[in-house]
Amino acid sequence: MAGRTPLVYFFGLVPGQYAAAWPSFVVADDPSSLTFTIAADEPHTLTGTTSDAAAEPIRRRYATGLQLHRLHQAxxxxxxxxxxxxxxxxxxxxxxxxLDAAHILPDGHPLGEPTxxxxxxxxxxxxAAFDRNIVGIRSDLVVEASLDVLHEIDGPMLIHGLQGWHGAPLQVPRPVEDRPNPDFLAERYEVFRRAG
Ligand SMILES: [Zn+2]
Known part of the structure; x- marks a missing residue:
C-alpha cells in the first residue's frame, strides 16, 4: 500500500477458475481485523502519464464498481x-x-439475482430469442416458439434453430438446487405469452 504497487487481483469464479482484475491497489489496511481494502483502477493510469491525483479516488470508485459488476457477471x-x-x-x-448465462428474471427485477x-x-x-420473447419456456420445462415464428416461412435456420424446438423439453441440471426456479419461469413465461 505504501509503495502504491499495482497488483493483479484473482477473483474466484468457480473452483479452479479465476478472472483477473488489474490494476488493483491496496487502499486501506485494518490489522485489527486482518483485512485490507482493494480498489481497481484503469489500465491507462499505469503508463506513467501524469494523472490528476485529486480525481483518483473518484476514478477508482467508479473503476471498482465496474470491475465488481464485470466479475459478478463472469x-x-x-x-x-x-x-x-x-x-x-x-x-x-x-x-x-x-454459450451465455441468460437471466430468467432480468437484472433490474427485484428477484433477478445472478444465481x-x-x-x-x-x-x-x-x-437473444429468449430475451426478445421469440422463444418462451414454460414452468413445466417445455420450450415454445412464438406464433409469429411458427407461422413464418424461411430457410433452415428458422426451421431447425427455432421452429424445431417448439414443444421440446428443456435440458436442466440434475441437482434440484441448480434447476430453474419454477416461479421465476412462470413469471417470465407470462411476459412471453403477453408479448405474443
Ligand atoms: Zn441453443
Whole structure:
C-alpha cells in the first residue's frame, strides 16, 4: 500500500477458475481485523502519464464498481454454464464460446439475482430469442416458439434453430438446487405469452 504497487487481483469464479482484475491497489489496511481494502483502477493510469491525483479516488470508485459488476457477471456465467455441463438448455449446442448465462428474471427485477436457479445456459441464438420473447419456456420445462415464428416461412435456420424446438423439453441440471426456479419461469413465461 505504501509503495502504491499495482497488483493483479484473482477473483474466484468457480473452483479452479479465476478472472483477473488489474490494476488493483491496496487502499486501506485494518490489522485489527486482518483485512485490507482493494480498489481497481484503469489500465491507462499505469503508463506513467501524469494523472490528476485529486480525481483518483473518484476514478477508482467508479473503476471498482465496474470491475465488481464485470466479475459478478463472469461468475454468474461460469456457474450457470458449468451447472448445465457446457450445453445450451434448448438445442444442446456444446460450444463454450457460443454459450451465455441468460437471466430468467432480468437484472433490474427485484428477484433477478445472478444465481443458478435464475439462470439458463443458452447459446447466443437462443439467448437473444429468449430475451426478445421469440422463444418462451414454460414452468413445466417445455420450450415454445412464438406464433409469429411458427407461422413464418424461411430457410433452415428458422426451421431447425427455432421452429424445431417448439414443444421440446428443456435440458436442466440434475441437482434440484441448480434447476430453474419454477416461479421465476412462470413469471417470465407470462411476459412471453403477453408479448405474443
Ligand atoms: Zn441453443
Amino acid at each position: 461468475e454468474f456465467r461460469q456457474r450457470v454454464v458449468r451447472a448445465y455441463h457446457q450445453a445450451c438448455a434448448i438445442c444442446r449446442l456444446r460450444h463454450d464460446e457460443l 443458478v436457479p435464475n439462470g439458463l445456459a443458452l447459446c447466443k441464438l437462443h439467448h
